[in-house]
Amino acid sequence: MNGTPKKSPRAGMSAHNSSPAASHCNNKDNFEQLLGQTICSSILEISDGKGRPLPRRLVLTSTHLHIQRNITKDNATDNDADSNRPTHGSVSDRGLSGDGSFDSFGEFREFPPDSPPPEFNKREVTLHRVDGTLGLGLSVRGGAEHDLPLIISRLTPGQPAALCKQIFIGDAIISINGHKITRMDHDEAVEYLNTIGPTVTLKLKYYPTAKPFLSPTQQNLLESNLTQWDGNPNDTSDPEMWETERSIPLLLSLLTRYLGGTDRLRCNAFEVRDATGNSSSGVIHCGDPYNLTSWMKCIADAILGLNNIQMKLWSQETSSEIYYVGWVWEGSAEKTSDETVQPWLSWKLHYLALRGSDLFYMNYPPGVGCDWDGGEVYPVFTTLLRVLSAGEHLDERQHCFTLQIATENSSFPPNGARQQPITFYLNTETRQELIKVETSWTKSVTSAVKQIKKCSYCVWWGGKPCQLELDFPGAAFNLYRSSSKPTSPLWTRPFSSLKGSSDDSRTRLTLKFHNLPSETMECRDLHRVLFTIHSFLLAKVVH
Known part of the structure; x- marks a missing residue:
């Protein structure tokens, strides 16, 4: 049995390129144009992860993954079993x-x-x-x-x-x-x-x-399978032969090889879950790496095409550009019943979105159980994303990154308190998805900085309250006295002269400049200042 997906010429696009469909979909009516377009199909085995795999036909369309069983042959098999x-x-x-x-x-x-x-x-x-x-x-x-x-x-x-x-x-x-x-x-x-x-x-x-x-x-x-392979692999018109057991909507769905909650990959198998998490394809067994890669490529491209369409619709509805939407895994070390921290990571799904100048971190995609305001929202320029090298991974999962978020403090922390950002340890399914997350975050940060142009934070400098201003158009740091009236800056330092910085992880920040004296200040929101400086410098480099 060969589980390699057979591609259909009726789909209007190849199984490895969904951009033609996405380029023509500018409103909700275009979703209807995609319904029924078959991309590929083949016979594979599917299990619930516990029982014996059973032969089923997978039919991938532009919007759904259909799981079908052969009614006539299944009945014949039952009779033969006696x-x-x-x-x-x-x-x-x-x-x-x-x-x-x-x-x-x-x-x-x-x-x-x-x-x-x-x-x-x-x-x-x-x-x-x-x-x-x-x-x-x-x-x-x-x-x-x-x-x-x-x-x-x-x-x-x-x-x-x-x-x-x-x-x-x-x-x-x-x-x-x-x-x-x-x-x-x-x-x-x-x-x-x-x-x-x-x-x-x-x-x-x-x-x-x-x-x-x-x-x-x-x-x-x-005989039936060989007829499908040799003739038209996508003919699902005979209701007496094939019955659809379940259909998984691909819009905002999850394609994963991981055993839920662990760092273990299924051997030549994967699963597709819908956006709500309530409907699953079951574990689809491909038999060998080639079939696995082919099927996952076809399904991932179909999901990407639909998500791109949805991002355009959301952009029109919210008047804010959508840079990224997708599932990520969050790894955390949970405590056991005796309050000790377990030595392995537990992985949970979250939905990451970048819209306009905001980063959204949710349990489900927007519109599924909650709207855009149903999750955690942070200004993207106060976040810091870093892709981890292989030696920094905490378990067997690859394609990991950290997302740090600086929260705002209402007052200076007490003496000795360590002011730390929120840190998420996250994972994507593929290297390509990780690169997409990083690229989208960079675009979102750059756009946000260009939009706000200037940002100021309360600091203490020389024992007096001041305002540290980051000026993107002027590409400079400006320090002003805190006053209700406009004043001239106490000093100005161009971004290009910044050599580095140091801090005590509490409130003290020192900016070091080339051929200019260093400037030390006390910051109420230390990490917020640091992440904003990083965002402004990143935007200047990209710009």
Whole structure:
């Protein structure tokens, strides 16, 4: 079974590029234009994370991920489960066992175990034809014309393939006598195998996800799947064959490989959750890294296209540009029942948004359980985002960053108090998403600084109350006496002359300048001043 998504030409856009759709969607009516456009589909296995995975068809459209089951074949499978005999009357395999027929009496006395041990995943098996006969006692499915490997679907009792006990239903033939056949069509591979000689060495790789479609009791299901792969992979018009079990809206949804709350990645599997968190695709098993990457790429692009449309709509409604919206994981060390801090991190989902000059940190996307004012809101120029290197990660999760937020104090902290910002330890699913967060934050900070132009903070300098002004148009630090009347600055220092700064993590800040005396002051909002200085300098560099 091949879980690689098959792309549909009817979608109006490729599965790896959603920008054409996004570029034409400027109002809510355009959402309707995307409904029903199928991007790709294929057969994969899905589980609830606990039970046995079951074969299902995934159909990805521009707005939803549909999980479908084959009603007719599922019913046929249930009936077959009551008998040890295979279903007759289905389209037969094009076999390699002489006349290509299976045991006409349905006897399976000499089959090897249902699945090989782990060490049998990749192996070489040598077979010898009996008395110079043509057949080896195995039948295959697939071929390059189906975009499938050549997969063993049947073993004939009493023949070399079954007797060797090293070949299994679900094995893909990689090479024959050292010659790769992965690019051969079915008939070409069959002809090559039949004429190779009396001794045949097969290089095999076992695909456990293929076996449910190749076992004797599910031949009809495989025939249907091959028809879908070989013909139109996106035809979902037959209500008697396919039934949609559930549909996951992709707008503002989450695509994740992580086991919830942990730093563990699922092996070649992922999950899609809707914006509310109430609807899930289940754990989708892809079988190998290539299929995993292909499917996650298609789904991520569809989500990105919808989110970009929604960001434009929000920008029109709020008259503020939306720079970023997306899910992030927050890691925290929680306390146990005896008040000790556990040595590992617990991860919880939050929604991060950058709108205008504000940063929003919410439990759900805007409009889901709350509006834009339903979460925590901070001026973006009083925040500091830093991407962490691999050596700074606190567990196995990659693509981490810290987000520090300076809160405003109403008075000077008491002597000895340490004035600390709020710090979030956050994670994104991919490196690309992390880069997008950092780039969007930089754009938002730059835009906010250009908008406010100047920002002042109360400080004490020389034992007297003053105002430290950050002047973006003038690219300078200005210090004024605190007064209701306009006064001339006590001193002015250009941004370009700043060499560095130091502080005591409480209130004292020292600005060091090139070829100019350093200036020391006491700040009521130390980290707020520091983060604002960083934002103004960043905006000046970007500008």
